[in-house]
Amino acid sequence: MPRIENDIKLDFKDVLLRPKRSTLKSRSEVDLTRSFSFRNSKGSYHGIPIIAANMDTVGTFEMATALCQFSLFTAIHKHYAVDEWKEFAAQHPECVQNVAVSTGTGEGDFEKLSAIIAAVPQIQYICVDVANGYSEHFVHFVKDVRQKFPSHTIMAGNVVTGEMVEELILAGADIIKVGIGPGSVCTTRKKTGVGYPQLSAVIECADAAHGLGGHIISDGGCTCPGDVSKAFGAGADFVMLGGMLAGHSESGGETIEKNGKKYKLFYGMSSDTAMKKHAGGVAEYRASEGKTVEVPFKGPVEVTVRDVLGGVRSTCTYVGAAKLKELSRRTTFIRVTQQLNTVFGNDS
Amino acid sequence: MPRVDADLKLDFKDVLFRPKRSSLKSRSEVDLQRTFTFRNSKQTYNGIPIIAANMDTTGTFEMAQVMSKHTLFTAIHKHYSLEEWKTFAASHPECLEHVAASSGSGKADLEKLCSILEAIPLIKYICLDVANGYSEYFVEFVKTVRQKFPNHTIMAGNVVTGEMVEELILSGADIIKVGIGPGSVCTTRIKTGVGYPQLSAVIECADSAHGLKGHIISDGGCSCPGDVAKAFGAGADFVMLGGMFAGHDQCAGDVIEKDGKKYKLFYGMSSDTAMKKYVGGVAEYRASEGRTVQVPYKGDVEGTIRDILGGLRSTCTYVGAAKLKELSRRTTFIRVTQQSSQMFT
Numbered sequence: 043m044p045r046i047e048n049d050i051k052l053d054f055k056d057v058l059l060r061p062k063r064s065t066l067k068s069r070s071e072v073d074l075t076r077s078f079s080f081r082n083s084k085g086s087y088h089g090i091p092i093i094a095a096n097m098d099t100v101g102t103f104e105m106a107t108a109l110c111q112f113s114l115f116t117a118i119h120k121h122y123a124v125d126e127w128k129e130f131a132a133q134h135p136e137c138v139q140n141v142a143v144s145t146g147t148g149e150g151d152f153e154k155l156s157a158i159i160a161a162v163p164q165i166q167y168i169c170v171d172v173a174n175g176y177s178e179h180f181v182h183f184v185k186d187v188r189q190k191f192p193s194h195t196i197m198a199g200n201v202v203t204g205e206m207v208e209e210l211i212l213a214g215a216d217i218i219k220v221g222i223g224p225g226s227v228c229t230t231r232k233k234t235g236v237g238y239p240q241l242s243a244v245i246e247c248a249d250a251a252h253g254l255g256g257h258i259i260s261d262g263g264c265t266c267p268g269d270v271s272k273a274f275g276a277g278a279d280f281v282m283l284g285g286m287l288a289g290h291s292e293s294g295g296e297t298i299e300k301n302g303k304k305y306k307l308f309y310g311m312s313s314d315t316a317m318k319k320h321a322g323g324v325a326e327y328r329a330s331e332g333k334t335v336e337v338p339f340k341g342p343v344e345v346t347v348r349d350v351l352g353g354v355r356s357t358c359t360y361v362g363a364a365k366l367k368e369l370s371r372r373t374t375f376i377r378v379t380q381q382l383n384t385v386f387g388n389d390s
Numbered sequence: 391m392p393r394v395d396a397d398l399k400l401d402f403k404d405v406l407f408r409p410k411r412s413s414l415k416s417r418s419e420v421d422l423q424r425t426f427t428f429r430n431s432k433q434t435y436n437g438i439p440i441i442a443a444n445m446d447t448t449g450t451f452e453m454a455q456v457m458s459k460h461t462l463f464t465a466i467h468k469h470y471s472l473e474e475w476k477t478f479a480a481s482h483p484e485c486l487e488h489v490a491a492s493s494g495s496g497k498a499d500l501e502k503l504c505s506i507l508e509a510i511p512l513i514k515y516i517c518l519d520v521a522n523g524y525s526e527y528f529v530e531f532v533k534t535v536r537q538k539f540p541n542h543t544i545m546a547g548n549v550v551t552g553e554m555v556e557e558l559i560l561s562g563a564d565i566i567k568v569g570i571g572p573g574s575v576c577t578t579r580i581k582t583g584v585g586y587p588q589l590s591a592v593i594e595c596a597d598s599a600h601g602l603k604g605h606i607i608s609d610g611g612c613s614c615p616g617d618v619a620k621a622f623g624a625g626a627d628f629v630m631l632g633g634m635f636a637g638h639d640q641c642a643g644d645v646i647e648k649d650g651k652k653y654k655l656f657y658g659m660s661s662d663t664a665m666k667k668y669v670g671g672v673a674e675y676r677a678s679e680g681r682t683v684q685v686p687y688k689g690d691v692e693g694t695i696r697d698i699l700g701g702l703r704s705t706c707t708y709v710g711a712a713k714l715k716e717l718s719r720r721t722t723f724i725r726v727t728q729q730s731s732q733m734f735t
Contacts, residue, residue, distance in 0.1 A: 054583075057394070058584060060395070061522065061551065061554075062524060063557075064524050065526040067527045070675040070676075267677060268580050268583030268584075269583065270583075275392055276392055277391065350677070351677075352581070352677025353581035353582050353679075356578075356677065357584055359525070360524065361584070370391070370392050371392075373392035373393070374392070374393045375392060376586060376587075377394070378398075378585075379401060379404050380403065382577070382580055383572055383573060383576070383610075385574040386575065386656075386681075387683075
């Protein structure tokens with residue numbers, strides 16, 4: 043018989059952070075950088091732990107070049123050729139420490155990953171990304187990657203529950219990507235009915251990972267700087283953003299003009315658009331699990347980055363966290379029914 | 391590990407008043423005046439405890455002139471010069487008992503506040519207003535102001551939880567401003583994720599304040615007269631309004647014409663618009679936490695005031711409160727999922 047879990051699982055929209063007493067005088071005093079040592083690779087990280095998603099519209103070399111100025115991170119998408127990687131590493135050697143090379147678990151993926159790392163040995167991070175991180179095949183793949191690259195830091199996912207976070211960490215991953223279905227262009231929840239509200243997923247997975255000395259990325263579901271703060275508050279070590287970084291000059295794809303307004307295409311990596319582009323179409327036996335939207339063109343990503351970082355700094359002062367590291371310890375979430383007064387509409 | 395408070399917190403839109411038996415014959419019998427004696431200043435207040443917000447669009451001298459006629463209150467925004475204050479005080483001395491002078495917690499703000507209060511001794515109220523009332527620095531600032539002005543009534547905020555209301559009252563404030571993020575042009579919740587649903591904040595903070603004989607202002611989140619009534623019903627001693635008073639003749643800023651329709655600009659005091667106007671732009675390390683909207687031009691604020699007071703009197707008759715003072719004692723809120731019929735909207 044099917045079992046129903048009665049605990050309500052929460053999304054970012056269901057909570058707000060309760061303010062707490064603070065000795066900080068200004069947002070400018072807040073330190074957003076974090077340092078981590080990873081469990082399996084023994085590598086260390088220093089930076090502001092916000093990651094541009096490994097989608098072909100967002101995880102571009104242009105994005106990495108812009109984000110590394112702010113010591114943010116970019117998971118480069120898996121569709122660049124080895125030569126393009128070489129060129130990027132030669133032109134922007136300072137950015138290579140803030141990027142990951144991505145891979146799926148398909149045929150040829152492992153060879154391409156090995157070729158890129160052989161060509162650009164400065165790369166320290168590997169992002170092994172599949173839609174469903176619960177498969178046995180995926181666990182084996184993570185073990186193989188760990189064996190071949192013992193000192194690279196491995197990000198792996200996506201999963202949403204503690205026991206699978208533990209399994210992947212024990213299989214050799216350092217940082218687990220958490221999130222199934224929360225993304226703005228993801229339709230997995232609609233097409234399959236499977237998913238987990240992101241805030242609860244992060245709280246539970248962070249707890250499981252930290253118990254083993256591992257780390258997690260909250261991947262998907264952030265629609266505004268406040269959501270990024272909530273993800274960190276819930277215990278995420280890193281927060282990965284797709285939609286919030288889409289539509290910028292640094293994003294992949296052409297700018298479209300319609301009625302004098304500019305747009306850029308943004309789509310899920312299992313959407314029709316992506317599958318046509320990279321795999322020649324949606325295979326017979328599967329449904330597309332992503333959608334394609336036109337997002338208004340927003341100019342250089344720098345402006346958005348400042349807005350996000352300014353928001354997170356402000357959150358830290360409201361709860362009295364002098365460092366991002368302290369945010370989750372100082373977090374109490376309260377449950378709410380609405381985020382914002384919508385008398386004058388929803389635009390910010 | 392982060393803690394999740396399992397209690398659901400409520401906004402105005404989540405509740406309605408349950409009607410109760412009443413012996414009142416007409417709304418005209420309802421008395422909206424209240425009298426308060428303040429804990430620290432020992433001063434006495436008499437009036438209808440609705441306040442125009444200290445935003446540069448609504449907390450104007452022009453607004454104060456109309457508000458004070460109805461014994462409503464105005465928190466004058468902090469951007470008027472000493473000379474402008476002197477001119478106002480000289481030409482409208484009758485308004486002074488219904489206004490507060492506002493200040494942030496910066497050094498220049500305090501100096502200006504001191505010079506205004508020295509020049510115009512008839513001002514009895516000080517409104518100390520910062521976005522985040524939880525900083526230790528703000529508590530010290532409230533203490534400093536209390537020491538300098540032992541007989542002025544001090545409003546201070548904003549906060550949303552009982553323990554901080556108590557702390558500010560014990561530090562010398564008389565009336566605590568309650569509300570983080572509920573305002574119509576506030577984006578703090580979007581930009582930071584921080585906030586507290588306004589109805590629950592008012593219920594909890596009123597309880598804390600009244601226990602110490604302090605008072606509170608419900609600041610923000612009212613979008614209609616019914617919300618004003620809910621704020622009073624929840625225990626607010628005063629209700630502060632920004633968006634509901636925006637767009638009138640008495641508001642600062644020019645009337646804009648677009649496609650034959652008239653608008654006025656309204657914006658949060660941490661929005662791009664306000665920061666450009668007063669501090670030359672948004673600083674590098676921060677995000678703007680407010681937005682700018684064009685509200686339809688509504689003419690004289692007199693009409694809006696009558697609408698709000700009429701709504702409030704009607705609420706009182708529905709729950710059988712002959713005086714505004716009795717409203718919160720006679721309030722039972724029921725939880726709802728919809729406020730009004732959407733058929734014609």
